Amino acid sequence: MLSVRNWLIGGIAALMLYLVPLDCRGAGVPEKITIDSLAQYYEAVTFNHSQHINLLKDCADCHHHTTGTLFEDRNCVRCHRNSGETKNVACKACHSATPFSAATLKQRDPQMYHYDKPGLKGAYHLSCVGCHEKNGGPTGCEDCHARNKAGNALYNAGEFTPKNTGGKSGHH
Amino acid sequence: MKRRDFLKGCLACGATASVCGMSKKAWSAGSFEGYPEAMGVLVDLTRCIGCRSCEAACNKEQKLPEPTTSFADQSVFSEKRRPTEYAYTVVNKYDTQKGPVFRKIQCNHCNEPACLTSCFVNAYTKTKEGAVTYNGKICVGCRNCMIACPFNVPGYSYSSAFNALVKKCIFCHETRLKEGNPPACVEVCPQEVLTFGYRKDLIKMAHERIREMPDKYVDHVYGEKEVGGTGWIYLSGVTFDQVGFDTTLGNEPIISNVKEFLGTVPMVLSIWPALFTGFHLLATKNKGHHDDHSNSHQEDSHK
Numbered sequence: 001m002l003s004v005r006n007w008l009i010g011g012i013a014a015l016m017l018y019l020v021p022l023d024c025r026g027a028g029v030p031e032k033i034t035i036d037s038l039a040q041y042y043e044a045v046t047f048n049h050s051q052h053i054n055l056l057k058d059c060a061d062c063h064h065h066t067t068g069t070l071f072e073d074r075n076c077v078r079c080h081r082n083s084g085e086t087k088n089v090a091c092k093a094c095h096s097a098t099p100f101s102a103a104t105l106k107q108r109d110p111q112m113y114h115y116d117k118p119g120l121k122g123a124y125h126l127s128c129v130g131c132h133e134k135n136g137g138p139t140g141c142e143d144c145h146a147r148n149k150a151g152n153a154l155y156n157a158g159e160f161t162p163k164n165t166g167g168k169s170g171h172h
Numbered sequence: 173m174k175r176r177d178f179l180k181g182c183l184a185c186g187a188t189a190s191v192c193g194m195s196k197k198a199w200s201a202g203s204f205e206g207y208p209e210a211m212g213v214l215v216d217l218t219r220c221i222g223c224r225s226c227e228a229a230c231n232k233e234q235k236l237p238e239p240t241t242s243f244a245d246q247s248v249f250s251e252k253r254r255p256t257e258y259a260y261t262v263v264n265k266y267d268t269q270k271g272p273v274f275r276k277i278q279c280n281h282c283n284e285p286a287c288l289t290s291c292f293v294n295a296y297t298k299t300k301e302g303a304v305t306y307n308g309k310i311c312v313g314c315r316n317c318m319i320a321c322p323f324n325v326p327g328y329s330y331s332s333a334f335n336a337l338v339k340k341c342i343f344c345h346e347t348r349l350k351e352g353n354p355p356a357c358v359e360v361c362p363q364e365v366l367t368f369g370y371r372k373d374l375i376k377m378a379h380e381r382i383r384e385m386p387d388k389y390v391d392h393v394y395g396e397k398e399v400g401g402t403g404w405i406y407l408s409g410v411t412f413d414q415v416g417f418d419t420t421l422g423n424e425p426i427i428s429n430v431k432e433f434l435g436t437v438p439m440v441l442s443i444w445p446a447l448f449t450g451f452h453l454l455a456t457k458n459k460g461h462h463d464d465h466s467n468s469h470q471e472d473s474h475k
């Protein structure tokens with residue numbers, strides 16, 4: 001009888017440990033993440049992961065259901081109430097860097113629920129800017145991204161700022 | 173055959189031909205809902221932050237002239253702009269009860285484009301990929317399309333005195349869309365305001381977003397039905413009239429306003445020459461015989 005109770009306690013403890021998110025157990029959670037997917041126009045962004053963990057507490061705010069925490073978005077709980085944590089919780093594991101390429105569009109299945117899943121760049125910005133607007137974080141483009149030379153050329157900024165104003169190439 | 177019979181016959185034939193013509197072919201255009209594999213873009217106004225990256229990318233992709241100010245300059249939002257020969261797309265800012273809303277303007281790539289309808293040299297093409305392109309080599313610069321466009325999109329190269337042409341967004345057809353790639357603005361957009369895909373899928377996607385977040389969106393997909401449907405469709409958190417959309421356009425394609433009239437043109441061209449040649453022949457038939465003519469005239473008047 002005693003051994004059964006021990007097993008039960010052990011089992012419950014293991015289950016509870018399983019339900020605690022990975023980062024709370026301190027396993028493999030990066031402190032800082034370098035994001036360089038826009039390296040064509042911008043310097044890489046160093047994302048202070050631990051700072052955001054301290055600010056947000058709930059991993060689900062960014063990682064949806066993938067870290068295994070329970071959360072209550074009515075659109076997600078239909079399937080993910082207890083779906084557990086996924087092998088890879090990185091944004092790029094699910095969000096494609098090329099969401100609109102011909103190859104990606106061909107693979108898309110309109111019957112699939114996550115058909116309307118943002119690409120990697122969209123996922124970053126929608127998540128970051130949305131939260132920053134609500135909570136008073138920086139929201140200007142250059143608050144996070146320093147433009148490189150190609151970026152300045154694209155935006156006609158920095159050394160590429162137009163010099164002749166009121167010339168024939170006006171917008172009006 | 174007496175002249176009177178001939179005339180009756182002519183009129184009867186003309187009437188029959190015009191009725192047959194009407195019922196058969198000319199009016200089929202109204203049911204065209206776009207090519208099945210046509211691409212489109214879903215524009216979600218609730219996501220736009222007004223960074224103007226789309227304007228910058230368009231400027232480089234289409235090799236447009238240098239802008240007057242940097243694309244990082246936010247002061248342009250002080251006025252409402254429209255597309256021009258220098259900028260095929262512009263973003264405007266609207267202050268609403270839900271805060272500032274930014275709206276990108278460019279060609280909506282209609283299923284049944286009014287510009288194409290109005291162009292008498294056929295400079296416009298609706299491609300199977302969904303783009304409304306134009307051929308500057310054919311364009312004579314009449315600007316009918318600028319008047320016809322319900323969205324006020326085509327710009328005009330007023331800067332050129334001798335080769336003035338209409339200029340507008342072509343969905344990056346030549347450089348990207350043809351190969352199945354998204355236009356430059358879609359690719360550069362950081363917020364994924366712009367979702368590129370098959371138009372038929374985007375419409376489902378748009379309604380699904382409304383269904384999932386009914387508090388976020390107004391229950392209207394602008395462009396799904398307006399003027400017969402457009403390739404670029406829109407979702408908004410505020411009513412569309414608040415952010416510069418014309419909500420009075422109705423769902424009939426612009427061509428419906430003119431096709432009944434235009435449908436009579438082939439009839440006129442094919443029947444009238446024969447009809448009037450007949451009149452002419454009859455009128456000149458007895459020219460050499462003045463007596464006969466006056467006799468018959470008297471005969472007629474006696475009746």
